Amino acid sequence: MRYAYLGPAGTFTEAALRQVASPDEAEYLPQVDVVSAIEAVRDGRADLAVVAIESTVEGGVTATLDSLASGEPLVLLREVLVPVQFTLAAAPGVALADVRRISAHPHAWVQCRRWLAHRLPDVVHVPATSNTAPAALLQRAAAGELTGELGFDAALVPPAAVDTYGLTPLAQDVADNPQAVTRFVVVGRPGDVPPPTGADKTTLVVHLPDNEAGALLAMLEQFATRGVNLSRIESRPIGDALGRYSFSIDAEGHVADERVAEAIMGLHRRCPYVRFLGSYPRADAVEPTVHVGTSDADYVAARRWVADVRDGRAT
Numbered sequence: 001m002r003y004a005y006l007g008p009a010g011t012f013t014e015a016a017l018r019q020v021a022s023p024d025e026a027e028y029l030p031q032v033d034v035v036s037a038i039e040a041v042r043d044g045r046a047d048l049a050v051v052a053i054e055s056t057v058e059g060g061v062t063a064t065l066d067s068l069a070s071g072e073p074l075v076l077l078r079e080v081l082v083p084v085q086f087t088l089a090a091a092p093g094v095a096l097a098d099v100r101r102i103s104a105h106p107h108a109w110v111q112c113r114r115w116l117a118h119r120l121p122d123v124v125h126v127p128a129t130s131n132t133a134p135a136a137l138l139q140r141a142a143a144g145e146l147t148g149e150l151g152f153d154a155a156l157v158p159p160a161a162v163d164t165y166g167l168t169p170l171a172q173d174v175a176d177n178p179q180a181v182t183r184f185v186v187v188g189r190p191g192d193v194p195p196p197t198g199a200d201k202t203t204l205v206v207h208l209p210d211n212e213a214g215a216l217l218a219m220l221e222q223f224a225t226r227g228v229n230l231s232r233i234e235s236r237p238i239g240d241a242l243g244r245y246s247f248s249i250d251a252e253g254h255v256a257d258e259r260v261a262e263a264i265m266g267l268h269r270r271c272p273y274v275r276f277l278g279s280y281p282r283a284d285a286v287e288p289t290v291h292v293g294t295s296d297a298d299y300v301a302a303r304r305w306v307a308d309v310r311d312g313r314a315t
């Protein structure tokens with residue numbers, strides 16, 4: 001299998017990919033950003049992509065959500081969680097007191113903002129395309145492979161990247177939230193839906209009817225009345241006009257669960273656009289609370305009763 005992911009080597013995304021397939025059994029295809037990783041699946045250069053979709057600090061990863069919300073349909077097949085803490089690292093010979101400009105992925109920067117404000121209040125952020133792109137540049141500059149000024153003195157990198165790129169750690173365990181976790185998903189072309197495990201998640205993109213008071217409430221009621229809990233919901237601009245938003249939703253449960261199927265049938269009846277982005281096992285294996293009257297058996301029994309009523313066999 002060929003896996004596209006955010007590179008170069010040593011990103012947190014690669015740590016997520018390693019949980020899915022070892023480099024001995026899979027071909028790793030590092031990409032410059034998440035959009036390129038997703039497009040690599042669409043245009044057939046990769047079989048699957050591993051991309052960040054949500055973090056405890058920033059919420060949804062908008063580049064991923066937007067790439068999946070439109071364009072050729074893709075589905076999520078699995079999720080993986082990676083704890084995220086950074087090391088501030090530089091080329092050998094550089095000390096913390098020399099650091100004026102730090103290169104970091106924007107998501108890394110926001111995850112370390114308070115630490116930086118406290119320890120290095122005057123440093124300037126130099127945005128990077130990934131957590132290891134600046135590490136690779138620091139290594140090449142130290143080896144004399146680059147001409148001109150690098151533009152930064154240090155970088156926020158995943159701890160393992162310090163050795164990979166021959167850097168010197170200046171500060172370890174850099175993170176405002178020691179419990180920070182990023183959630184990654186495996187993205188593939190539509191095909192068989194992973195079987196239900198009892199602890200699953202279903203991801204959807206939903207557009208609401210235009211100019212309809214209460215349309216958001218009506219959409220949410222499709223889940224609420226069936227006892228389906230949502231673990232994430234956020235709005236993203238559709239892009240064709242101001243005021244038009246799509247909703248990116250993670251619902252607890254699998255499309256094979258009667259209550260989830262009924263909820264998304266309700267969405268299909270009420271909403272102008274629904275994109276099914278997959279049902280897949282939850283990484284934390286937490287099973288949903290099944291409320292009274294919303295189990296599969298309850299739905300099957302209710303459907304049988306209606307069939308009997310229609311046939312004149314029940315009242």
Ligand SMILES: O=C(O)C(=O)C[C@]1(C(=O)O)C=C[C@@H](O)C=C1
Nearest residue numbers: 011012013052105107130131182
């Ligand atoms: O995978 C990496 O290392 C990245 O640079 C990406 C990314 C992200 O997109 O959220 C991954 C984990 C951290 O949350 C910060 C950045």
